[in-house]
Amino acid sequence: MGKGSVIMESDGNTNIEKIQESRKKYETKRSEYLYEKSKKLIPTGASSLMRTSSWEPYPIFIKGGKGSRIWDVDGNEYIDFLMAFGPVINGHANDKINAAVRKFLRDGSVFGAPHELEYKLAKKFKKFVTTQDKVIFALSGSDATFYALRIARAATGKDKILKFEGHYHGLHDYAAISVEAPPPVAGLKWFPKSLPYSAGIPSAVMDTVVVASWNDLESLSKILKIRGNEIAAIIMEPIMANSTVITPEKDYLKGVRELADEYNILLIFDEVITGFRVNEGGAQKLYGVIPDLSTWAKALGNGYPIAAIAGKKEYMELIGNGVGYGGTYFSNPLSLAASIANLKILEANDFELYSHLARITRRLARGIEEVAEELNENIYVNYETGILSFSFTELKNIRNYRDSINMDWDKYKGVQRKMLEKGIYYHPDAAERLPPSTAHTEEDVDKFIVALRESIKEYNNEN
Numbered sequence: 001m002g003k004g005s006v007i008m009e010s011d012g013n014t015n016i017e018k019i020q021e022s023r024k025k026y027e028t029k030r031s032e033y034l035y036e037k038s039k040k041l042i043p044t045g046a047s048s049l050m051r052t053s054s055w056e057p058y059p060i061f062i063k064g065g066k067g068s069r070i071w072d073v074d075g076n077e078y079i080d081f082l083m084a085f086g087p088v089i090n091g092h093a094n095d096k097i098n099a100a101v102r103k104f105l106r107d108g109s110v111f112g113a114p115h116e117l118e119y120k121l122a123k124k125f126k127k128f129v130t131t132q133d134k135v136i137f138a139l140s141g142s143d144a145t146f147y148a149l150r151i152a153r154a155a156t157g158k159d160k161i162l163k164f165e166g167h168y169h170g171l172h173d174y175a176a177i178s179v180e181a182p183p184p185v186a187g188l189k190w191f192p193k194s195l196p197y198s199a200g201i202p203s204a205v206m207d208t209v210v211v212a213s214w215n216d217l218e219s220l221s222k223i224l225k226i227r228g229n230e231i232a233a234i235i236m237e238p239i240m241a242n243s244t245v246i247t248p249e250k251d252y253l254k255g256v257r258e259l260a261d262e263y264n265i266l267l268i269f270d271e272v273i274t275g276f277r278v279n280e281g282g283a284q285k286l287y288g289v290i291p292d293l294s295t296w297a298k299a300l301g302n303g304y305p306i307a308a309i310a311g312k313k314e315y316m317e318l319i320g321n322g323v324g325y326g327g328t329y330f331s332n333p334l335s336l337a338a339s340i341a342n343l344k345i346l347e348a349n350d351f352e353l354y355s356h357l358a359r360i361t362r363r364l365a366r367g368i369e370e371v372a373e374e375l376n377e378n379i380y381v382n383y384e385t386g387i388l389s390f391s392f393t394e395l396k397n398i399r400n401y402r403d404s405i406n407m408d409w410d411k412y413k414g415v416q417r418k419m420l421e422k423g424i425y426y427h428p429d430a431a432e433r434l435p436p437s438t439a440h441t442e443e444d445v446d447k448f449i450v451a452l453r454e455s456i457k458e459y460n461n462e463n
């Protein structure tokens with residue numbers, strides 16, 4: 001057990017002395033050293049901005065993990081509530097998944113030829129996602145949303161897409177728009193401006209992306225009256241999980257479905273986070289609203305690189321009939337084997353692991369709410385099975401991106417820093433969700449709650 005993990009030896013009861021003792025020993029010198037070294041060769045120090053951004057003064061370098069635990073390069077152990085931003089649904093280094101991958105490692109990792117496992121995974125996928133006719137695989141969530149948008153354009157003969165403020169669909173040019181738009185420059189709440197989330201997005205692409213406010217049918221309806229005939233696709237996270245977790249209001253998804261039909265627009269649900277996490281069939285099953293196309297990734301492969309685009313037969317069959325599609329590493333046997341093993345774990349005993357995940361998430365939510373009540377803190381918690389966020393805010397209802405940013409970001413970050421010292425790991429950016437896995441236990445959750453109570457108290461005393 002690592003230096004920062006004394007809290008984990010407790011039985012879940014508050015033990016301030018142990019926590020303080022562990023803080024004294026908490027050191028992350030090697031992370032600091034590696035960060036300085038890495039930055040000299042790798043811009044930002046790591047190959048994905050979110051791995052380093054918001055981490056102050058430097059990110060923690062992780063060496064390995066097992067189940068719900070991870071270890072950093074200084075030997076500290078943490079209970080992981082970041083879980084790689086969502087993929088690791090069945091815990092780190094899962095034995096069954098490792099065994100499946102090992103079997104195929106012997107035979108090679110990529111052949112540039114069809115593979116039997118691809119059909120097997122498609123069959124398994126269909127057992128989970130009964131609402132879509134056909135599926136095809138890719139490597140990342142960004143691949144999947146990029147191709148889904150292309151299919152929609154091909155299907156409708158229209159160029160524009162509509163996305164929602166604060167929703168994240170990857171970093172390709174059509175997606176990296178109005179992800180974190182600051183309200184002073186973001187235009188009207190009901191009709192936000194399209195703002196680039198990155199430099200280097202061609203203005204011609206910017207002109208093809210219309211932005212709307214999510215969870216607001218009136219806004220969407222007004223925008224479609226103006227632009228509806230030019231729009232090929234409406235893409236959304238059916239449960240918003242990238243600007244804190246925000247669930248759709250009653251009948252909102254149904255209303256969007258009807259508007260999309262009215263204007264001959266394809267509806268795309270980006271289930272990259274919700275897929276295989278909120279239940280076996282995604283948000284589309286949860287809310288009973290079926291999109292024309294949907295994109296899946298993270299929890300499909302338990303951390304192995306894989307993504308999927310699924311949809312109605314008539315649209316999916318445009319692939320190869322006009323729509324170009326492909327990638328050297330798409331559906332490589334190792335990721336296929338990992339995904340099949342992963343789905344086998346999830347489907348056992350009529351998908352009973354989802355009940356465990358639901359219990360764990362609920363316990364986490366209730367625990368945070370209880371801490372808030374006890375300490376007289378304004379904390380807003382929102383969750384669905386397998387995804388949760390909490391914000392330091394006085395708001396009692398958060399409907400969309402512009403609501404979600406009204407919170408105390410510094411406090412979240414300050415408390416997160418203290419949580420690290422107590423052996424709890426998650427991202428310092430309050431917009432990120434906490435995605436527990438089936439490997440998390442009630443005890444893990446209780447340790448989170450104990451550490452949160454102490455961290456908030458310490459933060460309040462110092463600020």
Ligand SMILES: Cc1ncc(COP(=O)(O)O)c(C=O)c1O
Nearest residue numbers: 140141142168169170270272273
């Ligand atoms: C909803 C959603 N869509 C797409 C993506 C992009 O996935 P990837 O990072 O695998 O490209 C993400 C990543 O976090 C996501 O949360």
